[in-house]
Amino acid sequence: MDLSRLSTDALASFAVFADHLNFTRAAEELHISQPALHVKVQKLADTLGRPLYTRHGRRLALTPAGEAAARFARDLDARVASFLADLHGVSSRVPTLAAGEGAYLYLLGGVVRSGLKLINGDRPRTLAAVRTGRADVGVAVLDVLPADLTATVLATYPQVLVMPEGHPLAAAPALALADLAGTALIVPPPAGPHRVALERALRAAGVPWTVAVEAEGWPLMLHFVSLGVGLAVVNGCVAPSPGLVTREIIDLPPVPYHALHLPSRADDPLVTDLLAAVRTALRSH
Known part of the structure; x- marks a missing residue:
């Protein structure tokens, strides 16, 4: 694998594609043509030597390599943003929470505030947002705990x-x-x-x-x-x-709601502060 061919532009474009899992919507956000985005994603897959997504009928899903590539792309973008923010003495990253409609409506109202980025999606989209680094913390109902994420019970309801x-x-x-x-x-x-x-x-x-x-x-x-x-x-x-x-x-x-984050980010202030805010909101629920 020739890592010198690894394109930061292709990584950034793939991260947008990973958000949507739809070439048309991702291309629109990137302001490029759909064929051009296909080329970028395919070249990235060729460089990494791994397929980055699979197709099931009309539905696309990231492979483990695709999740890792999206996570790396976002981490790289966050590092660059943090460097520039430090250089100019301004705040950089905004904490991001992913959850479903029911959790936002009936559990997390107390944590929703300005300065917090929100992602709304069902359980698979919430898990994907955490796995790819798009969300710092996710909240979802889980009956089977994912082996690759840290899951903590927040509350249980009948x-x-x-x-x-x-x-x-x-x-x-x-x-x-x-x-x-x-x-x-x-x-x-x-x-x-x-x-x-x-x-x-x-x-x-x-x-x-x-x-x-x-x-x-x-x-x-x-x-x-x-x-x-x-x-x-x-x-x-x-x-x-x-x-x-x-x-x-x-x-x-009973139905258990879990908080989810990447194990490697257990001590990240963005994760720990957001978890603390979620727990505080639930205690006052």
Whole structure:
């Protein structure tokens, strides 16, 4: 491998591509043509002697080498920015937090502030943002801990059923899956982890149910419950809308929210300060 051919321009372009995993959007951000970006990424892969991404149908995903290249590119950019900032006596890097919609809405409101860069994405995008160095810290629900990241439990919540205040099931202090028999449920789309886990649990308990409607995100699910479309199972951190109540489902497993960062950055002030701010926000939640 001829490292003299390693282009900093190609690295910077690849980091933008890694953010989007889409050549069209990345090329637009870079203000270059899509073929030109393809050439840069391919030349970088040829120089490193490793494929940097894989294609699964229309979906692109970074390989481990691609994650490492994006992480190196961002680290290099941060070092240059830090050098220039020190040279001119100004502040350099801005801490970056990655999390999903539910975490921002119901957990992290107290940590969101000016001077903090935010990335919003589902669990795979949050993990990718941390792995590639795009985010300093990520917050996500994890059932399997990634071997390549440091994961710390921030908070654990029960799974609850959301329903109108006058619903018959609201009379009970807590519920079991069997109580949901025959219920029309508002659920996420089939591929989502919450939908998969819920269907598996209902099937194992032998509980018959029907899909009232498929909805993306807790706010829309709560809205449909308010309209009387059906009931919904959500994480216990979700605050019910006026007129709605929640009851814990005792035979569903609790949901753990984890903070994630690269092991090599355990002592990085950007990581430690952001983790401290997240924990403080959760204590006041």
